[in-house]
Amino acid sequence: MTPKRTQRLLLITGLVVGVGIAATLASLAFRENMLFFFAPAQVLAGDAPVGRNFRLGGLVEAGSIQRAGDGLTVDFIVSDGAATVPVRYKGLLPDLFREGQGVVALGRLETDGRFMAEEVLAKHDENYMPPEVAEALKTAQDNKQPLAGRPM
Amino acid sequence: MFNLLHRLSSPPSFFAFAGRALPWLLGGALLLIAAGCYQGLVVAPADYQQGDSYRIMFVHVPSAWMSLFIYMVMAAAGAIALVWRIKLAEVIASASAPIGASFTFLTLVTGALWGKPMWGAWWVWDARLTSELILLFLYLGYMGLESAIPDKRSAARATAILALVGSVNIPIIHFSVEWWNTLHQGATVTKLGAPSIHPSMLLPLLLMAVGFKLFYFANLLVRARCQMLEREQRSHWVSTLIKEAA
Numbered sequence: 001m002t003p004k005r006t007q008r009l010l011l012i013t014g015l016v017v018g019v020g021i022a023a024t025l026a027s028l029a030f031r032e033n034m035l036f037f038f039a040p041a042q043v044l045a046g047d048a049p050v051g052r053n054f055r056l057g058g059l060v061e062a063g064s065i066q067r068a069g070d071g072l073t074v075d076f077i078v079s080d081g082a083a084t085v086p087v088r089y090k091g092l093l094p095d096l097f098r099e100g101q102g103v104v105a106l107g108r109l110e111t112d113g114r115f116m117a118e119e120v121l122a123k124h125d126e127n128y129m130p131p132e133v134a135e136a137l138k139t140a141q142d143n144k145q146p147l148a149g150r151p152m
Numbered sequence: 153m154f155n156l157l158h159r160l161s162s163p164p165s166f167f168a169f170a171g172r173a174l175p176w177l178l179g180g181a182l183l184l185i186a187a188g189c190y191q192g193l194v195v196a197p198a199d200y201q202q203g204d205s206y207r208i209m210f211v212h213v214p215s216a217w218m219s220l221f222i223y224m225v226m227a228a229a230g231a232i233a234l235v236w237r238i239k240l241a242e243v244i245a246s247a248s249a250p251i252g253a254s255f256t257f258l259t260l261v262t263g264a265l266w267g268k269p270m271w272g273a274w275w276v277w278d279a280r281l282t283s284e285l286i287l288l289f290l291y292l293g294y295m296g297l298e299s300a301i302p303d304k305r306s307a308a309r310a311t312a313i314l315a316l317v318g319s320v321n322i323p324i325i326h327f328s329v330e331w332w333n334t335l336h337q338g339a340t341v342t343k344l345g346a347p348s349i350h351p352s353m354l355l356p357l358l359l360m361a362v363g364f365k366l367f368y369f370a371n372l373l374v375r376a377r378c379q380m381l382e383r384e385q386r387s388h389w390v391s392t393l394i395k396e397a398a
Contacts, residue, residue: 008235016316023320027331036278036333057333094272096201104335121271124201126340128209129350134200 037104040083048109056085056115057104057123065099078103078115085109089117096122161240163380164389170373177370184363192356199353205269206353212262213341214361215255218368219287220322222252226294227319230312239383240376242308245315246298247375251368253291259284271335279328280336283321290318304383 001009037057038048048054056078064077073090087105097103102123107116129137159165192210199206229245232238263281264274275281294311301307329338341347347354384390 005235019317020320126337127348128353130197131200
């Protein structure tokens with residue numbers, strides 16, 4: 001390494017480190033805005049914006065889906081394990097929407113605490129397996145912890 | 153070792169070496185991609201939640217990996233070009249950009265096609281999707297900047313700095329699903345611990361990933377050889393080559 005090359009190497013290392021620090025600081029500063037959705041616990045704690053649209057994310061609570069007579073309006077409860085928010089949505093739901101599924105709903109919080117959704121997106125997890133394996137896993141888990149803490 | 157690399161990086165020996173390696177890389181890529189398509193579309197079972205729609209993963213995920221990998225190659229080649237002024241590094245960085253841009257575009261398109269039936273939206277502005285879109289703009293900006301500077305050697309220096317600055321986006325894309333709430337799910341394979349995908353589905357994914365990688369290297373060598381000839385058109389070895397061919 002000639003001194004000139006060392007100098008250039010130091011210079012570009014400094015450049016990358018500097019830009020990295022700047023990007024870290026910027027993303028920390030914009031932390032709130034980078035969140036795609038708020039969890040029910042955050043909503044109940046008052047972190048979510050009031051009076052304007054935001055996204056609510058969580059799992060559809062088992063047994064909470066109720067379809068109204070018109071066939072389009074759906075009521076369900078979104079939970080993050082710590083808190084729950086009731087949601088009403090009128091429209092077509094994605095294929096993956098079902099009990100226990102992760103969803104992200106865009107809408108606003110009404111004064112009665114109900115979340116009126118304009119759009120409901122399904123979130124899927126990073127696990128991929130054939131249906132038989134999923135079934136076998138479920139059976140194994142059910143046998144391991146009989147009834148305790150399991151929603152019926 | 154260093155000596156061998158040094159000799160290989162001289163334009164004439166790179167040109168000859170790349171020409172010899174090309175059919176192997178291309179053949180391997182086609183073989184692996186064909187095997188991956190067969191395994192992924194015919195042999196692998198349907199997913200327990202997503203049914204058959206998940207199969208687009210076998211194109212989407214390897215493309216996404218390639219979009220990040222090629223950018224890292226570009227940034228590393230750019231750094232080498234800046235410090236050591238090696239012509240081959242400049243050529244490799246420049247030849248990688250259009251391939252990387254294509255893979256990024258493919259990632260975004262297949263992601264949209266996958267997102268509509270599963271999530272219910274073609275596009276959302278979550279951290280993963282947005283940072284991948286920025287990557288596409290980085291590639292396009294790189295190519296634009298390069299073509300705006302007529303002198304190849306100064307263009308290589310300017311674009312190398314852009315590639316290095318843009319490389320901070322790479323960890324952001326990778327970790328976006330962990331750092332922020334995103335609609336995009338977390339990592340399946342590239343994480344600590346066992347991949348959370350059934351082996352029958354992992355096999356086609358890996359076949360495609362290696363196939364895509366070989367395809368990139370083959371494509372890179374074709375482009376790099378062509379650029380090398382253009383840049384060295386006045387040199388002795390190119391005129392000998394032309395005389396031999398004539």
